[in-house]
Amino acid sequence: MKLQLQIKMNEALFIRNPESSELGKKILKHSVQLIYKSGFETFTFKKLAEDIGTTEAGIYRYFENKHKLLIYLTAWYWGWLEFQISFHTNNIKKPTEKLKRIIKLLATAVEDDEKTSYLNESLLHQIIISEGSKAYLTKQVEEDNKKHFFKPYKDLCAAIGIIISECSPKYKYPKSLASTIIEMAHFQNFFMNNLPSLTDFGNKKEESEIIDFLNDLVFTSLKKI
Amino acid sequence: MKLQLQIKMNEALFIRNPESSELGKKILKHSVQLIYKSGFETFTFKKLAEDIGTTEAGIYRYFENKHKLLIYLTAWYWGWLEFQISFHTNNIKKPTEKLKRIIKLLATAVEDDEKTSYLNESLLHQIIISEGSKAYLTKQVEEDNKKHFFKPYKDLCAAIGIIISECSPKYKYPKSLASTIIEMAHFQNFFMNNLPSLTDFGNKKEESEIIDFLNDLVFTSLKKI
DNA sequence: TATTAAATGATAGCATTACTATCATATATA
DNA sequence: TATATATGATAGTAATGCTATCATTTAATA
Numbered sequence: 001m002k003l004q005l006q007i008k009m010n011e012a013l014f015i016r017n018p019e020s021s022e023l024g025k026k027i028l029k030h031s032v033q034l035i036y037k038s039g040f041e042t043f044t045f046k047k048l049a050e051d052i053g054t055t056e057a058g059i060y061r062y063f064e065n066k067h068k069l070l071i072y073l074t075a076w077y078w079g080w081l082e083f084q085i086s087f088h089t090n091n092i093k094k095p096t097e098k099l100k101r102i103i104k105l106l107a108t109a110v111e112d113d114e115k116t117s118y119l120n121e122s123l124l125h126q127i128i129i130s131e132g133s134k135a136y137l138t139k140q141v142e143e144d145n146k147k148h149f150f151k152p153y154k155d156l157c158a159a160i161g162i163i164i165s166e167c168s169p170k171y172k173y174p175k176s177l178a179s180t181i182i183e184m185a186h187f188q189n190f191f192m193n194n195l196p197s198l199t200d201f202g203n204k205k206e207e208s209e210i211i212d213f214l215n216d217l218v219f220t221s222l223k224k225i
Numbered sequence: 226m227k228l229q230l231q232i233k234m235n236e237a238l239f240i241r242n243p244e245s246s247e248l249g250k251k252i253l254k255h256s257v258q259l260i261y262k263s264g265f266e267t268f269t270f271k272k273l274a275e276d277i278g279t280t281e282a283g284i285y286r287y288f289e290n291k292h293k294l295l296i297y298l299t300a301w302y303w304g305w306l307e308f309q310i311s312f313h314t315n316n317i318k319k320p321t322e323k324l325k326r327i328i329k330l331l332a333t334a335v336e337d338d339e340k341t342s343y344l345n346e347s348l349l350h351q352i353i354i355s356e357g358s359k360a361y362l363t364k365q366v367e368e369d370n371k372k373h374f375f376k377p378y379k380d381l382c383a384a385i386g387i388i389i390s391e392c393s394p395k396y397k398y399p400k401s402l403a404s405t406i407i408e409m410a411h412f413q414n415f416f417m418n419n420l421p422s423l424t425d426f427g428n429k430k431e432e433s434e435i436i437d438f439l440n441d442l443v444f445t446s447l448k449k450i
Numbered sequence: 451t452a453t454t455a456a457a458t459g460a461t462a463g464c465a466t467t468a469c470t471a472t473c474a475t476a477t478a479t480a
Numbered sequence: 481t482a483t484a485t486a487t488g489a490t491a492g493t494a495a496t497g498c499t500a501t502c503a504t505t506t507a508a509t510a
Contacts, residue, residue, distance in 0.1 A: 057471085139264035150420060172437075175423060175425045177442070179416060191401075194366045197383065286458085
């Protein structure tokens, strides 16, 4: 039996549900590949259509524009990651141990998950690193936020914040520390690979170093109390 | 006597030096206003030209494209900020005190500096918060980096890293901590104002809270050693 | 002051992007 | 077999992202 992990997506993110048809799934799959390969700025629906072997109009039946598609992909990723986290920290009692595993999951290149054949999580992880923040760094944040487009991200952040508070009930900035961990897990990775002098990981370029850094950052903050 | 602060800019960032002419200065001034007002995505050279009262072709004589202009503005800001920092931490002996002042400078909305009439630092600070990371989150990072476009940012980061090491010579991640401080000074600000549930500052929405958070984050990391 | 160079203005044009609309055809479902 | 539904094919339009040309103004310099 093959398990199918279905992530419930916000319906306002798409015009037609891409998970409901073959073309829709192709759109998701190929958009991840294309954005990964050439970046979000040069990515167009025309190129995507050519890549798939359909027409531009075909894509527009699913997504209003490429920004919505990016939000969709990031939202999907955060939803998927929260599932991964709850799966991998299940049965673990110690909140500090939970937090450590979360940091590891955030900072580790994921391997492609067979359960979702149309979305390559490994490439998606790279997209989150390079393009993820562009989903919300816009003038429409407020509007998009009202439509709950960032709920998966906020949920994940809230969940991590709660675990931080379990580790250290008196710590004053659980939510900010949570968003810092998430963002830095990705930014330090981007810096390590592209602007290495902004990090201390330029020589080995290993994710384990980012994990060590984040653990140090988090647990000294929490231990002192 | 009015002091003129001149920041030496990388010549590969522009076609014609915008600081060398009236139109050039107008381009800088109005681009900051326009990007601040409607965001980088919807910003075009056509709109900028109309705003200034010149033509599109006129703008293209100064900047190759809007991405170069964004890099120019961010580079200028980092250069300006490093000057502010060296100015405000001058004569201070204690590295911890230096670091505190730096954090404050990073996280505080600046007031417009009369010395540079064509660039509004206050708006520029807001642009850095919302658009700054888009300067390097592209597929051309490597290429742009080779041309030293990010030198001011890297210099600032390096300078902060050195002070961190002075505070705590054995601390293992001075550069990553420095880039974390810089990025988080801005991201926590953006979150506070746009996605407040990602922070612990949603009620008061005051910069002082971000400063407190960063101080806590940094000095617990450094103290324990 | 005349001469020349540099900067700007005005206009045109072209390929790509970002869509929207329409009609035909294939495919599933009732 | 009728009928939705999804896709394909094609067209078209406004805006974007440029490049090129020539005229005119302004500034430098001889």
